[in-house]
Amino acid sequence: MSNLYREELLEHYHEPLNYGVIEDAEVDIDRDNPTCGDTIHLTARLDADDRIAEVKFEGQGCVVSMATASLLTEEVIGKSPEEISAWGLPDIEELLGGMRLSMGRVKCALLALTALQKGLAEAGR
């Protein structure tokens, strides 16, 4: 079995971290991936130093999109919006344990990150 479906990622898929909604969050965004129907609702809060203090998400999708979202909600804590805006596919692949994603799964893997980036931008961050 490819490492996409290894136990650690399946844990994040079945029991995602930070699943839910932050009420009255500064960052509040819905994103979807129309080709496969994945959806995400992501909310985030920044602290007094303008760093990410908390991220929550809810949504529907494949193992890649949901497990990545779960991992990302931890990874971005303490990072500045500038740092987040510079992240891309290589950072996500590293987050997933250094795997190379096939072309068909790139959009799934980037769903949560692009939601966060767009949400921060829309919030003026």
Added chain:
Amino acid sequence: MTWSGNEVRQQFPILQQKVNGKRLIYLDSAASAQKPQVVIDALSSVYSTNYANIHRGIYRLAEEATRQYEAARAKVAKFINAASTEEVIFVRNATEGLNLVAYSWGRSNVGAGDRIIVTEMEHHSNLVPWQWLAQEQGAELSFIPITDVGELDLAALPPLLADGRAKVLAISMMSNVLGTIPDLAEIIHLAHAAGVVVVLDGAQAVPHLPVDVQALDADFMAFSGHKLGGPGIGALWGRRELLVAMPPFLFGGDMILSVRKERSTWNELPYKFEAGTPAIAEAIAFGAAIDFLTELGMESVRQHERRLVTYALAKLSAVPGLQLLGPAPEKHGGAVSFWLEGIHPHDVAAILDEEGICVRAGQHCAAPLHQRFGIPASTRASYYVYNSNEDTDALVAGLHKVIKLLRR
């Protein structure tokens, strides 16, 4: 001629390979079919022995290439029982054929306030060109809905025809998701009685069952060669009097009769619609694919797939939490789509891939249809001449692995 899927499989070199040490199981023929050796040989033979540009050369090579290209057109015409070869136009694929009709016939014949009828099960290629035409001309786009069991709700058609505004009905001959084979005889009869032109999307039907455009009494039909074992090419068939009256779609070489600095006159059918150098070798190999299918017999192809789909529907319906889309086997073509409760189709397809099984996951270019059934996407297994019940057994075993891994 009697044959089995496993015998036919032997003639497809790509299917002889192993994936992760397992037999390659190709269940994505609705997207594109694999190619038999005779088609690969035909392509190679054109380039090795007979290639030149057609319809112009005086030399032997050009004459032979032209002869083979036109012979392929005759094979296509015979395959669908067109009244003449001039009614067959080579295009890139079914999509281009449907666009040609929407653009050329549509812009000349559909005006403000007219109605364009499509169905809820159309592939985007037989929906989006008509959406565009409706917007461009100020026409109204109306839909024949799909019932919960995946059949067309034909009771909705007469009211759409009653006010005399309908000009064209564009419909798939077989749904690429549900596998639904609509009752075309009835639909075309109703449409023609109301003076409505019928455009058929034959992309899924022509490779899988006998098609006779004259018996159907259709007006246009587009289909793809690559879905019936040929290379990347397609054909548009249209009734002669309609094609004669239509303006060209693309302009350039070969489609003109005479050219002056200010104006030109158009070539006769079918060349009026074949501007520029066409896909010559592909057309010739398209003919070889048709020969291959004709030898199997299209009625046998249909019966073979009907047996496969009957078996698949029975086996799949026993998988826990699996919801099948589409009608009963007698109205069901080679595409079988399903939704596995709580598991995303991308994960289904990725895990099946580890087992050497190729299926498609997503919306299969039919987003409105998935919206209709309230599911984000589906998994599709689509069958063809080289498949067998063994493939379904492997699919079902693979699905049990998916469930074991992902369902809690």
